[in-house]
Structure formats: C-alpha cells, structure tokens
Amino acid sequence: MLKIIRYNTLVILSVLFLFSCKTEKHQFKNSASKAEIADKAMIVSARSEASRIGAEIMKKGGNAFDAMVATEMALAVSYPFAGNLGGGGFMVYRTADGEVGTLDYREKAPLASSKNMYLDENGEVISEKSTMGALASGVPGTIAGIFKVHKKFGSLPIQELLKPVIALAEKGIVVTQKQQDRLQKYRDVLMQVNEDTILFTKSYKAGDTLKNKALANTLRRIATNGRSEFYGGETGKILLNFLQERGGIITEQDLLKYDAKWRDPVQVQYKDYQIISMPPPSSGGIVLAQILKMIEPYPLNEYAHNSAKYIQVLTEAERRAYADRSFYLGDSDFYEVPQDSLLDSNYLEAKMANFSFEQATSSSAINHGELSNFYESNETTHYSIVDAEGNAVSVTTTLNGAYGSKLYIPELGFFMNNEMNDFSLKPGVPNMFGLIGAEANAIAPEKRMLSSMTPTIIEKDNKLWMVVGSPGGSTIITSVLQTFLNVAEFDLNMQEAVSAKRFHHQWLPDEIMMEPAGFEEKALEELQQKGYKINQSESRIIGKVDAIRVLPNGKLEGGADPRGDDTAVGF
Ligand code: DON
Numbered sequence: 295m296l297k298i299i300r301y302n303t304l305v306i307l308s309v310l311f312l313f314s315c316k317t318e319k320h321q322f323k324n325s326a327s328k329a330e331i332a333d334k335a336m337i338v339s340a341r342s343e344a345s346r347i348g349a350e351i352m353k354k355g356g357n358a359f360d361a362m363v364a365t366e367m368a369l370a371v372s373y374p375f376a377g378n379l380g381g382g383g384f385m386v387y388r389t390a391d392g393e394v395g396t397l398d399y400r401e402k403a404p405l406a407s408s409k410n411m412y413l414d415e416n417g418e419v420i421s422e423k424s425t426m427g428a429l430a431s432g433v434p435g436t437i438a439g440i441f442k443v444h445k446k447f448g449s450l451p452i453q454e455l456l457k458p459v460i461a462l463a464e465k466g467i468v469v470t471q472k473q474q475d476r477l478q479k480y481r482d483v484l485m486q487v488n489e490d491t492i493l494f495t496k497s498y499k500a501g502d503t504l505k506n507k508a509l510a511n512t513l514r515r516i517a518t519n520g521r522s523e524f525y526g527g528e529t530g531k532i533l534l535n536f537l538q539e540r541g542g543i544i545t546e547q548d549l550l551k552y553d554a555k556w557r558d559p560v561q562v563q564y565k566d567y568q569i570i571s572m573p574p575p576s577s578g579g580i581v582l583a584q585i586l587k588m589i590e591p592y593p594l595n596e597y598a599h600n601s602a603k604y605i606q607v608l609t610e611a612e613r614r615a616y617a618d619r620s621f622y623l624g625d626s627d628f629y630e631v632p633q634d635s636l637l638d639s640n641y642l643e644a645k646m647a648n649f650s651f652e653q654a655t656s657s658s659a660i661n662h663g664e665l666s667n668f669y670e671s672n673e674t675t676h677y678s679i680v681d682a683e684g685n686a687v688s689v690t691t692t693l694n695g696a697y698g699s700k701l702y703i704p705e706l707g708f709f710m711n712n713e714m715n716d717f718s719l720k721p722g723v724p725n726m727f728g729l730i731g732a733e734a735n736a737i738a739p740e741k742r743m744l745s746s747m748t749p750t751i752i753e754k755d756n757k758l759w760m761v762v763g764s765p766g767g768s769t770i771i772t773s774v775l776q777t778f779l780n781v782a783e784f785d786l787n788m789q790e791a792v793s794a795k796r797f798h799h800q801w802l803p804d805e806i807m808m809e810p811a812g813f814e815e816k817a818l819e820e821l822q823q824k825g826y827k828i829n830q831s832e833s834r835i836i837g838k839v840d841a842i843r844v845l846p847n848g849k850l851e852g853g854a855d856p857r858g859d860d861t862a863v864g865f
Contacts, residue, residue, distance in 0.1 A: 326856035329789035332864020336850040337361060338840035339677035340376070342861040343467055344368035347458045348679060349863040351450065358681035359387070359447035360455055362689055363440045365677055367459040370436075371509060372467045374494065374709060375476060375696055376675040376765065379512070379524070380533075381711040382435035383691030384572045385443065386559055386749045388758055390684035394561075394570050394751065399439025399554035400742040401432025401713040406543040409737050412719045419719045425726060426487050428542030430699040430712035432743060434524075436691065438554040441521040447685075456517040463513060463707070466505035469498045470859045480696055487700035494702065509707025525549040529706060536703050537710070551740070562637065564590055567782060568753040571774075572690075573633070574626040577619045578748030580636055581771045584615040587642045595783040600795065600813055602820035603651065608779075609799040609806055609826065610649045612772055616729075616801035617660045624734030625742040631734070654825035657804035673697075674747060674765030678842045680758070680850055686842075688749035688761045690770070695726065716743035727767035728803060746770045752778060760788075762841035764855075769807070772798045773837025777853070781843060788843040792853030796836040805829045809836055 330336070335358075337348040348365035352358070362385065369377025382401040388394045410417075412424045424430050444452055469477075477498055484495050498504060516523045523529050530549050537544055559570045560579030564586040571579030588611035597603040622632055635641060649655060674692035692711070693699075699712035718731025725731075727746070735744040748770050752760040760781065764773040773796055780791035795812035799805070805827040808818075818828055840860050841853040852862030 326793040327787070327790045329787045330852035330854070330862035330864060331845075332850045332852070334682040334850075334865055335680060336842050336852050336862060336864035337365065337677065337679045338842055338852045338854050338860065338862040339365055340369060340675045340838070340840065340858055340860050341372040341467075342859070342863070343372040343462055344377070344677070345861045345863040347462065348677070349865060350458060351455060352681050353865060354450070356450045356455070357447065357683060358679045358685040358687040359443050360450045361679050361681065362687045363444050363448065363452070364455045364459055365679070366436065366440050366689065366691060367456060367513060368462060369675055369677070369691070370708060371459060371463045371506060373675060375473075376673050376691070376693055378434075378691060378693045378698070378711065379436055379706070379708045380431070380434050380703070381691060381693040381698060382432070382713065383439060383689060384576055384745070384747050384749050385439070386570060386572055386688045386751050387447075388570065388686045388751045388753070392756070394559055396557050396559045396572055397439060397442060397554055398557050398575065398742070399435035399442070400575050400745060401435050401711055402548075402552060403432055403714065403717070403737050403739055403741050403743070404544045404548050405551075405739045406545065407714075407737050407739055410720075411737060412714070417720070419723050421719075421726075424715040424717075424719055425695060425712045426483075426700055428537045428540035428699070428701060428710070430714050431537065431542065431544065431701070431710045432713040433544055433548045433552050434711065435552060435554055437516065437521060437524040438552055442554045442556075452520070453517045456513055460510050460513045460517070463506045463510035466503035469500055469502045469504055471500040472859055474498055474500045476696070480700070484697065484700050484702070488702055492702045492704060493707070494697070506707045508705055512706045512708070525552060532705050533703060536705070540701065560633070560637075562586055565782070566754055567759065567778075568756070569750060569778075570752065571748055571750040572745075574623060574631050574744070575742035576745040576747050577623045578746055578750075578771050578774070580623065580631075580633060581615045581619050581746075582748055582750065582775055583637055584618065584642060585611045585771070585775055587637065587639060588614065588646045594779065599780070599784045600797075600817065602817040605797055605806065605817065605821060606651060606654075606824070606826075608772070608775070609797075610655055611646065612799040613655065613657055613660060613801045613804075614645045616768075616799070617657070620730045620801070621732050622734055624731070624736075624744050628738055628741045629734045652824065656825075657801050660801060674767070674770070676749065676763035676765055676838070676840050678761035678763065678840050680761060680842050680844070684758060686751050686758050686761045688751050688763050690747040690749045690763045690765065692747065692765070713743055716745060718744075724802075728800065729768050730802065748774045750774055750778075758844050760841060760843045762839060764837040764839040766837040768800050769796075769798045769836045772796070773839055777839045777841055788841055788851040788853035792839045792841055792855050798836050807834065807836065809834060
C-alpha cells in the first residue's frame with residue numbers, strides 16, 4: 295500500500311515552492327489558428343529573440359544544428375525561467391538524408407549522491423532538499439550537449455554562433471508581460487533561496503530592458519575556451535565554489551566525468567506515420583509509443599475532436615502507460631528497461647482488453663496507490679527547427695522547476711537546476727509532478743533521473759513531416775500526443791493543433807486534468823456519468839507546444855503556443 299504524502303508536514307519553504315510551481319493562469323486567446331508559413335527554414339521557440347537568432351544563423355548558411363547551439367544559449371539569455379547553462383536536455387534529430395538519432399545531455403546525479411539522500415531519520419522525504427538550493431542540482435549537461443552537437447554536425451564556428459547571443463545578453467532583452475508576471479510571482483522565493491537580491495528580483499515592468507553582463511562574460515569565455523571552460527576552467531571553478539559554499543555536493547570530478555551521449559531513438563509506426571522520439575533516461579518516447587499503439591485500433595477520426603469517446607480512449611491508454619512508467623522506467627545505463635516488452639503489440643493489446651466504453655477503468659485496478667494532487671507546470675522549454683536543406687532538430691531543455699533550484703550564480707549569470715527531484719526519492723512517494731517511481735528510478739551516483747521530455751520528429755511516407763515537443767512535466771507526453779493527433783486524425787493546421795485545448799491523465803491521481811473552457815459540457819457530463827473524475831477546478835495550462843509541419847508543397851507551417859510568448863520565425 296502506497297503512502298499518502300502529507301504536504302502539511304513539509305516545512306514552509308517547501309509549501310512556498312509548491313505554490314511557486316502551480317501553473318500560470320490560463321490566459322491565451324482561443325483564436326490562435328493562423329499558422330506561420332515559410333518557404334525554406336523555420337524555428338519555433340519560447341521567445342522571439344531566440345527564434346530570430348536561430349533563423350539568422352540559418353540565413354547566414356548555418357544548418358539546423360548550428361541554429362540549435364545558438365538558440366539553446368539565446369533561450370538561456372531571454373528565457374531564464376527554463377533556458378539554461380545550469381540544466382540539461384534532449385535533442386532528437388533527422389538529417390536531410392533521413393538519418394535519425396538523439397543526444398542525451400540530461401543532468402547526472404553527483405558522485406557523492408546516494409539513494410536516501412533526501413530522506414529524514416524517519417525515512418520521510420524532505421521535499422525541499424530536492425527542489426531548492428545547492429543540493430537539488432544534478433551535474434549540468436547543456437554545455438556538453440551543444441558542443442557535442444557542434445562537433446558532429448556544426449558548420450559555422452562556435453564563436454560565430456555565440457556572437458549574437460552575447461550581444462543579446464549585453465544589449466538586453468525586452469521584458470514581456472508574461473515575464474513581468476512570472477518574475478513578480480517568484481520574487482519572494484528567489485530572495486529567500488539566494489538570501490539576497492539578484493538580477494532577477496528587481497522590479498521589472500513589461501517593456502523594460504533586462505541586461506545580463508555576467509552571462510555575456512561567461513558565454514564569451516565559453517566561445518573562446520570551448521567546452522572545458524565549463525567542465526574544468528574558470529567557469530567550472532566559480533560554479534563549484536559557489537555550490538560547495540552552500541552545501542552542494544558537486545565536485546570537480548563530477549564536472550570532469552560528465553559527458554553527453556548519443557542514443558538510438560525510440561521508433562514506432564502509427565498508421566502512415568513513423569514516430570521518432572527520446573529513449574531512456576526519458577520516459578517520453580516509450581510512453582508515447584505505448585499510448586499510440588494502444589489507441590491505434592480505434593477509429594478516432596470518427597469521434598468528434600475532444601468528444602467524450604475520444605477523451606475516453608486516450609485517457610484509458612494514458613492511464614495504462616503511465617502505470618508502466620512508474621515501475622519500469624529509469625536510466626537504461628543503470629537499470630535494464632524492458633523496452634521491447636513494453637512496446638510489444640500483444641502486451642499492449644492485452645492491456646487495453648479490459649477497457650469498455652461503458653465505464654471508466656479504475657486506476658487501482660491497474661495498480662495500487664493513493665496519491666495527493668500533482669503540480670503540473672510549464673517550466674521546461676521546447677524548440678523545433680527545420681533548415682533549408684531539410685535537417686530537423688527537436689529539442690527540449692530544462693532546469694526542471696521555474697528558475698530551477700532558484701539558486702542563481704551572480705558571477706556567472708545563470709540559475710542551477712533542481713533536476714534531482716525527478717528521481718524517485720522514495721518508492722511510491724510522488725515528485726513535484728505527482729509522478730511516482732520505483733527502483734528503476736532510484737538515485738545512484740552518475741545516474742540520470744527519469745524524464746518526461748519528449749522531443750519528437752515524425753515522418754510520413756518516409757519523409758520529414760513534423761517536429762514537435764513541449765514543456766509541462768508529466769503532461770509533456772500527452773501534449774505531444776494530442777498535437778500529433780490533432781493534425782493526423784482531425785486535419786487541424788499546425789497552429790490550430792497547438793492552440794487546441796488539452797487534457798491529461800497519468801494513472802495517479804485517477805482524474806482527467808483539463809484546461810478550462812473549451813470542452814463541451816455534454817462531453818464532460820458523459821465522462822462523469824461513466825465514472826471519470828474531471829479536474830478543471832483551477833485555471834491551468836497543459837503543455838506549451840512549439841511545432842513545425844512540412845506541408846505537401848514543401849513549405850513549412852509553424853505552430854507557436856499562444857499559452858506563452860512563443861514565436862515562429864521562418865524565411
Ligand atoms: O525532465 C522532466 O520530465 C522534467 N524535469 C520536466 C520539467 C518540466 O517540464 C517543467 N515544466 N513543467
């Protein structure tokens with residue numbers, strides 16, 4: 295029997311953190327439906343500055359991988375909420391000649407970490423230890439990631455790629471309304487964790503310019519000295535001193551040993567489409583593939599979009615796939631993930647065998663467990679790129695929570711991640727996304743924490759068809775799923791598919807989380823009659839998808855999520 299987590303026993307900081315994790319108010323127009331169209335190349339990211347820099351690099355003759363390097367860093371400057379040097383991420387790519395692969399630059403647990411490091415003497419989780427401050431961070435992977443990409447695929451010198459980014463940090467970004475709101479919302483907790491004011495605790499108003507000279511200097515040193523500047527040079531030393539003075543356990547050895555890894559993607563066929571997505575340490579590819587295989591036999595396009603029947607089929611498949619996630623998935627370098635068995639069609643067919651349209655399956659019939667609420671949010675960031683040659687890059691990068699561990703290194707100009715919370719801190723106890731885990735995702739030195747990030751590329755008739763991904767913790771996978779289905783099954787254009795309302799089920803808690811306003815009352819009533827619990831109690835957004843589709847005429851169609859400041863730039 296799983297334990298019910300008792301949030302009321304957590305210390306005040308933890309409560310503050312959880313509040314800080316709740317989603318932003320739902321504030322996007324329902325009407326965003328006109329897709330940006332480009333002839334040759336396109337990039338869609340969380341900030342217009344980052345999209346513009348990526349597009350400029352491609353205009354200058356750089357490829358999608360060059361654009362990835364510049365965009366990843368431009369997001370660290372313009373979107374410090376999630377863009378980062380102190381975090382990690384995943385890239386899925388498909389080259390113009392059809393070669394596919396993935397890069398894992400996920401953070402790793404420090405060498406001095408241990409399985410029970412976030413438990414108190416009674417064996418209870420001290421949750422703020424894994425979410426805030428120096429102990430919450432895994433060893434960052436982002437700089438290793440961009441250099442690995444550049445070495446294999448880059449065509450322009452790194453200095454040229456970082457030049458516009460350094461200029462952006464120096465000249466400053468223009469604060470948007472959403473950014474003003476976020477900074478205001480997190481100001482107190484940022485002050486608390488940093489025990490001081492930092493660049494981001496000033497009172498910014500929309501339209502203000504925010505310059506980050508320290509980050510410009512860090513990037514300049516990285517441009518000059520390369521990857522080792524971060525994993526051994528001055529930047530690395532400043533980072534280590536800063537963390538160690540605050541109780542962190544990351545050492546020089548950790549930085550020296552860190553490396554990003556090329557991994558084979560998870561691939562699955564769904565009707566005419568080939569889905570190419572992220573393998574462990576992300577759960578994204580496997581869970582997405584499981585859901586797709588479970589729903590494939592149902593004639594989804596005969597049900598109305600977001601009708602009760604459609605929601606039911608997806609929910610039941612999601613429930614079953616997320617139950618597997620919590621038991622079987624973890625870093626495959628440390629734990630033998632039974633990927634083939636999990637994707638076996640007989641196995642998946644058998645899993646759906648007890649589903650009936652008459653009545654909701656209870657999650658307790660799938661497995662035991664009682665859980666508290668989960669806290670979904672959109673603090674990761676995804677960007678999609680297609681260049682003029684047809685190379686495609688799908689990247690999701692993260693600090694985990696908003697501004698990660700909240701710990702900001704003033705001398706370096708960036709925040710550190712709180713990715714350690716993505717481990718299963720104790721079997722059966724939910725993390726900040728309500729996800730529970732088992733031995734497969736227990737902490738071990740150098741292990742990577744299980745992720746839900748699902749950067750994905752989709753082929754149709756062996757040709758590049760879509761590049762898609764999202765932030766949103768546990769809701770990432772279902773956001774990617776619905777965006778794909780919106781186009782493949784319901785013929786929405788890329789922008790409509792991204793803008794459409796989303797819902798989510800993750801086995802536990804046993805409820806369908808739904809974005810408010812936009813689902814038909816009739817569908818909701820029907821679902822409730824069949825025993826589904828609907829959670830629409832709060833204004834929430836689910837995912838923040840940035841995607842590109844290749845149209846039959848070869849043009850590129852962008853979908854930038856109106857839930858954020860996301861922007862498609864093409865030429
Ligand atoms: O890797 C993961 O699954 C999480 N660290 C992602 C966090 C995220 O998406 C935050 N935003 N909601």
